[in-house]
Amino acid sequence: MLVQRLAKNDVQAFNELYNLYSRRIFGFAYGFLRSKEEAEGIVQEVFVKIWETRNNLRSDLSFSWFLFTIARNLILNKLQHHQYEMRYQKDFLAETSGDDNNTEEQVFYRDMSDHINNLIMELPPKRKEIFLLSRFEGLSYQEISEKLNISVKTVEVQISLALKYIRARIKKITPVILLSINLLSIFRIFLFL
Secondary structure (H helix, E strand, O other): OHHHHHHOOOHHHHHHHHHHHHHHHHHHHHHHHOOHHHHHHHHHHHHHHHHHOHHHOOOOOOHHHHHHHHHHHHHHHHHHHHHHHHHHHHHHHHHHHOOOOOHHHHHHHHHHHHHHHHHHHHOOHHHHHHHHHHHOOOOOHHHHHHHHOOOHHHHHHHHHHHHHHHHHHHHHHHHHHHHHOOOHHHHHHHHOO
């Protein structure tokens, strides 16, 4: 059984499970998110999670149910992120459109953007290249795969690792920033990169 083989670190079993389920998960995610890139991201995150928890998989439970539960939770998080992002944009535009723009907030926003850009520059060269192609040039995982002559799975894993690194580093500095500047509404968008 593929799940039992995966639990024993069998990469071939992982690849077979990916081939069996990735399109179904993509369709499931796309139905909610209506974004090819975000649906591809959900597929990638689901399978990264499966790989990370492979030694704890139970063959007596439905693997399909487990996959779609992970996907559902990731989709809900993504939809919640969209709500935060829309609220942030609305709040930020409202705050910055008046005559009483707060210079301190603008400095914070610029500093945070600079910090995120610095974190991206700290990524290993290939990971950074893949991340920039995805997030700043808007290429799909498939387009990046073809451009760099690497597998789509490699693209997915590299973007996931980049996001995990950036999120972890930003969350480390959160308490310090929030003590000095009370800008939770602006900061939310960075927590959910």
